[in-house]
Amino acid sequence: MLMQSALPLGELENATEFLPRHIGIDAADEAHMLSVIGETSRRALIESIVPRSIARSTAMDLPLPITEAAALAELKAIASENQVLKSFIGQGYYGTHTPGVILRNILENPAWYTAYTPYQAEISQGRMEALVNFQTMACDLTGMPIANASMLDEATAAAEAMTLAKRSVKSKSNVFVVAGDAHPQTIEVIQTRAKPLGIDVVLAHSAAEWDAALNGEYFAVLAQYPATSGRIDDLRADVERAHAKQAAFIAAADLLALTLITPPGEWGADIVVGTTQRFGMPMGAGGPHAAYMACRDEFKRSMPGRLVGVSMDVHGKPAYRLALQTREQHIRREKATSNICTAQVLPAVIASMYAVYHGPQGLKRVAQRVASYTAILAKGLTQLGAPVRPQACFDTLSLKTDDATKSIANRAVSMGANLRIYFENYLCISLDETTTRADIELLWKVFAKDGQQHPTFDAFEKGVEPLIPAELRRTSSYLTHPVFNTHHSETAMLRYIRQLSDKDLALDRSMIPLGSCTMKLNATSEMIPITWPEFANVHPFAPADQLLGYQELDEQLRAWLCQATGYAGISLQPNAGSQGEYAGLLAIKAYHEAQGHGHRNICLIPSSAHGTNPASAQMAGMQVVVTACDANGNVDMADLQAKCEQHSANLAAVMITYPSTHGVFETQVKELCALVHQHGGRVYVDGANMNALVGVAAPGEFGGDVSHLNLHKTFCIPHGGGGPGVGPVCVVADLVPYLPGHATAGVPGGVGAVSAAPLGNAAVLPISWMYCRMMGAEGLQAATETAILSANYISARLKDHYPTLYASEGKDGKPGHVAHECILDLRQLKDTSGVMAEDVAKRLIDYGFHAPTLSFPVPNTLMVEPTESETLFEIDRFIDAMIAIREEIRQIENGAWPQDNNPLKNAPHTAESLLGTEWARPYAREAAAYPVAALRSNKYWSPVGRVDNVWGDRNLSCSCIPVSDYA
Known part of the structure; x- marks a missing residue:
């Protein structure tokens, strides 16, 4: 019997190589496809398509690819550099328990994370039902009549609320009043957003400043409820004062607190925003988390983001659909009210399922436990003589610690806990659903003086009352719909989740052949690290030396993306492509201002461009001028030249998509870039189609000054049904000083913060890191060419x-x-x-x-x-x-x-x-x-017939369908 000859050692070592797992086409397939196309080789095909004038002259300098197991081990070592201390920082980010049935069957389930935005209603009924649950949850808890299907984070939701108020109220003022004890990151993002729009943000840090501001002229007011310091204010009189000025009142409210305290809708708020992070979504160093926005019914047609509505199908049965789709940016373009074209669907689904799983009574029990533990903590600290500020509060205590502030905070760290330093001479302690009795006793030890007897939890347990005055307590009901009162056992919950996912088409069932949106493999090995505790359970504002793993991940991924794009610097902060666009235009604007050319405000945009482009330019304070395209969809160079000459003195930028939105490599792109530069403008290259460029051409080399990338497209972060995303902004060397900073996190930068957290949706960055690490330079180029x-x-x-x-x-x-x-x-x-x-x-x-x-x-x-x-x-x-x-x-x-x-x-x-x-x-x-x-052996059945879009807009309903409608 002949023995089979041994394989070379090199082949054995690469037996688990990732490249052929990611790319679905093998050598035989490629030969067949080339014969159909009429080309002799893949190289010949690429050279006939990509203009030789922009082809890369050198390969990307990336580490050699490694196997899936080796990449996971390497990333685990990086993750271990993060320190996971017990977080009492709060400030909008809290520990939470993700129910196992939701963790395994939604967050880690490709039926949910590989789905696309629900533009095709009939095959998206499951995730849209979950989003309607989300909208209903937000409406019920805030006491508002309508809510959207999620926003990117609390800070950007607050900024969007500011502009929603500006276009919705009668006041003509340009002043926006913000309570000084709103979350610092929210204030910072609002300031970034307000500046190019000419909005004057007035911060009121004291009661006197607040009173004076409310006596002045303004178009809207924002207050945190409860405040970032934990204090709960009765804001009824303030709302009346704002309304007397024909201004709007915006509340940034904690949903868990709203199960116990009077909801803003009951005391007259016009817009309510916040985060749903503590409803089952780990902190993840800042994201992804679903923010929410709820508002008065009169504002609904100006509300940014997505809205899921109820309509009918051709058989007269209820069916869900995206409502008011004419607000989508590719239709409204420079007339758009926002540049947001994504949401945070997957985190929103998790938050809604958290509410379905716990129900109203379960949520109230979680909140009551947090509030009771807070009251017990306060009693023990008071017994120890700690300087607890007397105030109504839900989960956060403030202590005026003066000169002892840093030493107490350092002592807490040495004992495994993070407290928050607030205004240098205060400490804040925030509790959450993960807080234990042992945690309370640990906190007492932090504040106890040497030799002082420590309180015991048992001594305060009986008869404890939350620190919420009777006049501020909620009396109204919420989450009364059967969906929130049915699926409380794991069996019921498991079947409900499966029932919804069975209604949908995602990548786990079939190809999603969407142009412009790049629905590629989200490999399991790439997804595994996002739930590792070292990445999932760290606070975005923990001390920097506890985030060294994220720092290394950030540095490596930015270096690799610079190699892929040819740019000199990158910020990973923008948490969506729209935010990356916006940050890039802010960088261009800041550069011109620094050169003494602040008058440059004209942005040229071809008629073929993605619709978010003109919307982003408007938000950045630029004036959009549309340029023509020729019969083949290419930028009309003669018209572009004429517009450049016409606006030469004031030209700020041109925005193009490359390859074009029409799916073609335009041959004159280098000439286009040179023309714009000749007239003093900068070139923004939209990275939406980067999956056609990586390894074969680089925007930073052929003339681009700025690009955003969509990591949820080219670099494998899943679309998650319409979010999360990451939209890094990439720039040439002279624009690096104008990349986003984050003062709240101590990160210097030229244009301020564009997202609530310094690394935006940090928890999903390991996905792109894994992809690059396993593919290497040749693999990434092979992906593009395939x-x-x-x-x-x-x-x-x-x-x-x-x-x-x-x-x-x-x-x-x-x-x-x-x-x-x-x-x-x-x-x-x-x-x-x-x-x-x-x-x-x-x-x-x-x-x-x-x-x-x-x-x-x-x-x-x-x-x-x-x-x-x-x-x-x-x-x-x-x-x-x-x-x-x-x-x-x-x-x-x-x-x-x-x-x-x-x-x-x-x-x-x-x-x-x-x-x-x-x-x-x-x-x-x-x-x-x-x-x-x-199809006889593998059939997907649409759960509804064709949906009537017009009926849905004429009869707008955006909350849970009464059970009787199904009868």
């Missing part, structure tokens, strides 16, 4: 059925290739069959696919992006579905089916509709349900 290969393969195979709208210039005058996405042109089908792109999108659901990007950037088209992660089998399955649908359209064109009654117009088909006794349709039920044979 994504481009896959897009061109789809375009080539579908060209006889759906022509690709835009392509680069090919050889001999023939159409060339696309970048990493292709726009399929369906416009002619309207005349021949009455079929619209939306009909194809809905019919794809019957085939088990999420739709491509619908009607963007060109109406009645579909933009497809396969990414490098998809296998050839899945890509072919999608192509075959699209061809089969084209054959169905031909049945309409030849008259076999009417234009208003066919499988496309009636899609998606629900199981219930197929089982009904009536079937007045000219095609078989089998054709509706199983248009291809493979």
Whole structure:
């Protein structure tokens, strides 16, 4: 018997290499795809697409890739450099227990974290129900009539509340009054946001300053409730004073406290914002956490962010959808009221499920325990003679410790606890649901003098009353809907979560071929570290020497991203792509001001750009001037030159997306950059399409001055159903001094803070670190090239059925290739069959696919992006579905089916509709349900029929559906 020859040692050592796990195309697949496209090699394909003038001359200088196990071990060593002390810092971040059933089945479940934003309502019913639960929870706890489906963090929510008030009230003042005892990071972000808008932020640190400010003129007021120092104020009279000035009153409120104290909606607040972090989402050094915004009903059509509403499907059944979608930035552009195009869906789902799991009584018990422990802590400290400030409070005590402040704080650290130094001569102690009796006794030891007898918990336990006066206590009910009063056992909760996830299509079921949004593999090994205690359980404002692991992670990831982009400096603080855009424009604005050119305020934006671009420019205080595109979707260079010359004296920047929003590498991008620089402007290159650039071209090398990246696209952080995200801002050397800082965290910077925490959504940064570490330079370049290969393969195979709208210039005058996405042109089908792109999108659901990007950037088209992660089998399955649908359209064109009654117009088909006794349709039920044979063994059933968007907007309802509506 012959022995098999041994493999070389090198091959054995790389037996668990990550690269072939991430990239779905192998060598045989690649050869086949190239033959279909008509190219001899992947290198030849790339060289025919990426202009040689911008091609990288040197490879990225990254560490050699290592295996999944080795990367996890290396990252574990970095994580261990963080110190996880018991946190009593508070300031909007608290310890929390994530119920195991939620941790395992949502946060760690790809059915939830790999889903996309719920633009396609029919295949997003599960996560939208969870978001409606979130909205209902926020409304009930705040006492407000309407709430949105989450914001990025509390500080940016407060800044958005400021601008919502500005455009909603009658007062013409530019003054915004902020209580000095709001959370410091909230004040800092508000100040950053207000400056370019010409809003004057007045801080009122004392009672006298507050009184004087409320007697003046202003358009809105913001107060923390409870205050960052823990104090609970009766704000009723202050609200009346604000309303007398035709101004709005904004409360930044703690939801857990609102289970015990009077909600702002009951004392007249106009807007209420806050974080839901303590509802089951670990601190994670600052994020991701879902903020909330609730407001008066009159403000709802100006409210930023997303709103999930209730509508009806074609069968008359209740169905969820994103409401008021005309507010989306790609539609409103420079008229947008906010640049936010994402939310924090996954953390919002977790917060809503935390409320579902605990129910109103469970939440109240958690809050009562926190409040009781706070009262007991106060009694013991008072017995010890500690200087506890007498005040109404929920979870936070303030102590005026004067010269002893730092020594007591250091003593606490030596005993394993972090306290908060407040205004240098105060200490704050915040408790939370994780606080134990042992923690209380530890705190007493921190404050006890040598030889002093320590109090005991048992001595104060009987008859303890929370430090909340009767007149400030809540008497109204909340969370009365059955969903919050049903699923309290783990069995019930597990089944409810599964029931919702079964309604949705995420990457764990099928390819999501969305152009512009890069739905690529979120590898399990990348996801594992986010719940490690060393990353999850640290406070963003813990002492810097306790965050050394995060510091090393930050430094390494920024260095690697600089290599990928060709830029000199990067900030990871922006917690969404929209915030990265905003931070980049602030850097450009600050640079011009430093040069004595503060008058430069014109931002040129091509008509093809992402809609967040003009919205961000408006927020940065710039004036948007739109430039034309030619018939091929490229920037019209003649028009750009004319606009540059017209506005030369005041030109601040141009914003482009590269490759273009139309999915093409424009050949004149270097000339474009040089032209703008010639007129004194800076070039902003939107990094939304970076998945077509990494390793093959670098914006910082071909003329870009600023870019933002979407780590939730190119660098593998999951979309999570529409958030979390990370949007790092990258700049050339002379703009580095103007990257975001964070004074609250002691981080110097040129434009202030743009997120509540210095590292933004820090807890998900390990995902991108793992991706880069396991892929290496060659792997990242292979990913880019494979994504481009896959897009061109789809375009080539579908060209006889759906022509690709835009392509680069090919050889001999023939159409060339696309970048990493292709726009399929369906416009002619309207005349021949009455079929619209939306009909194809809905019919794809019957085939088990999420739709491509619908009607963007060109109406009645579909933009497809396969990414490098998809296998050839899945890509072919999608192509075959699209061809089969084209054959169905031909049945309409030849008259076999009417234009208003066919499988496309009636899609998606629900199981219930197929089982009904009536079937007045000219095609078989089998054709509706199983248009291809493979679906018989693996079928996704849409839970609802086509949703009526117009009905939903005319009958806007954004909270839980009464059970009777299901009857």
